[in-house]
Amino acid sequence: DYAEINANRYAYMLEGADKDWIAAGTRRSASYIQVNPGDYVFRVKGTNNDGVWNEEGASVRVRILPPFWMTAQFQILMAIVGIAALITVYKLRTRSIKRQRNILQREVDERKVAESKLLSNQQRLRKLASELTLAEERERRRIAEGLHDQIGQNLAFTKRRLSSLGKESKDKLVSKSLEPVINLIGETINDTRSLTLEISPPILYQLGLKSALKWLVEHFKNQHGIPAKFKDDGLTKPLDENLPVLLFQSARELLFNVIKHAKANHLEVSMSRMDDNICISITDDGVGFDAETLSDEWKPGSGFGIFSIQERLNPFGGKLVIRSKPGEGTTSTLFAPLDTAHAELEE
Numbered sequence: 001d002y003a004e005i006n007a008n009r010y011a012y013m014l015e016g017a018d019k020d021w022i023a024a025g026t027r028r029s030a031s032y033i034q035v036n037p038g039d040y041v042f043r044v045k046g047t048n049n050d051g052v053w054n055e056e057g058a059s060v061r062v063r064i065l066p067p068f069w070m071t072a073q074f075q076i077l078m079a080i081v082g083i084a085a086l087i088t089v090y091k092l093r094t095r096s097i098k099r100q101r102n103i104l105q106r107e108v109d110e111r112k113v114a115e116s117k118l119l120s121n122q123q124r125l126r127k128l129a130s131e132l133t134l135a136e137e138r139e140r141r142r143i144a145e146g147l148h149d150q151i152g153q154n155l156a157f158t159k160r161r162l163s164s165l166g167k168e169s170k171d172k173l174v175s176k177s178l179e180p181v182i183n184l185i186g187e188t189i190n191d192t193r194s195l196t197l198e199i200s201p202p203i204l205y206q207l208g209l210k211s212a213l214k215w216l217v218e219h220f221k222n223q224h225g226i227p228a229k230f231k232d233d234g235l236t237k238p239l240d241e242n243l244p245v246l247l248f249q250s251a252r253e254l255l256f257n258v259i260k261h262a263k264a265n266h267l268e269v270s271m272s273r274m275d276d277n278i279c280i281s282i283t284d285d286g287v288g289f290d291a292e293t294l295s296d297e298w299k300p301g302s303g304f305g306i307f308s309i310q311e312r313l314n315p316f317g318g319k320l321v322i323r324s325k326p327g328e329g330t331t332s333t334l335f336a337p338l339d340t341a342h343a344e345l346e347e
Contacts, residue, residue: 007049015041037066159185209244235273238339250309262286280334
């Protein structure tokens with residue numbers, strides 16, 4: 001008997017949102033707020049005047065569409081925009097550094113041309129070359145730290161977020177579309193790590209010159225496939241704070257020369273202490289050359305090879321000595337004074 005409408009009772013439930021039936025009493029309406037987007041079934045049942053429930057009740061399917069900012073497509077778009085922004089910032093920063101470096105390099109070239117006419121400025125030019133190298137290395141280190149601490153971590157977070165989004169999405173098409181983006185981010189992370197090592201190896205500042213040279217030898221061995229080894233005499237070698245950077249860069253440049261020109265089957269890098277000097281020798285069994293022909297290469301304006309190394313070491317009292325004969329390989333030795341006064345104070 002349903003004659004008395006006010007005597008009827010109602011209950012409703014939104015499957016997917018409610019865990020149980022909600023008693024509505026005689027109220028004939030229901031409302032929901034903050035329901036997540038998705039598909040639901042709204043069910044309602046009632047009693048007659050005698051209080052007997054109609055368990056079958058009535059139902060209707062309800063689909064709540066998400067706002068545009070909650071759609072997978074929009075989130076993917078925002079992720080891509082974020083990645084593009086990071087890459088754009090990185091490229092702009094790199095271009096700015098290159099422009100600064102080119103400006104500094106042009107200044108050095110102009111000063112080296114004038115060196116032949118202004119011998120009195122020779123020491124100033126050598127000092128400037130060293131300062132430029134140190135400034136460049138400081139900038140390299142800052143860029144490397146920025147790549148690792150900012151861009152690298154942001155890319156890693158973005159990758160994790162997209163991976164999580166792909167797993168949570170019920171749309172297989174969305175998950176499949178995210179896969180190439182996630183893979184691209186992974187490749188970019190690996191490229192960023194490799195670039196960080198090429199720009200400024202963190203090991204030089206974390207563990208010192210000995211460990212950095214040992215890493216450099218292994219790097220050349222693995223990258224160029226040439227048998228190589230590193231030796232150290234185990235003696236202490238206190239250095240001025242600026243010298244490890246200059247010695248590491250000089251050793252790396254000499255190793256590049258071995259790879260490019262020596263046609264060597266084996267190379268060895270050794271670090272030792274000779275009186276109050278540190279000695280770093282790079283020895284190869286390559287084709288060798290007449291060391292006397294180097295006299296022209298030491299002249300200013302002949303390029304940034306051996307002359308550049310000598311100019312950068314000179315303000316610190318360092319030098320480069322090369323011994324070679326055709327068919328007998330080459331030994332290039334870097335000499336630099338030890339900071340014995342500072343070491344004695346520490347002791």
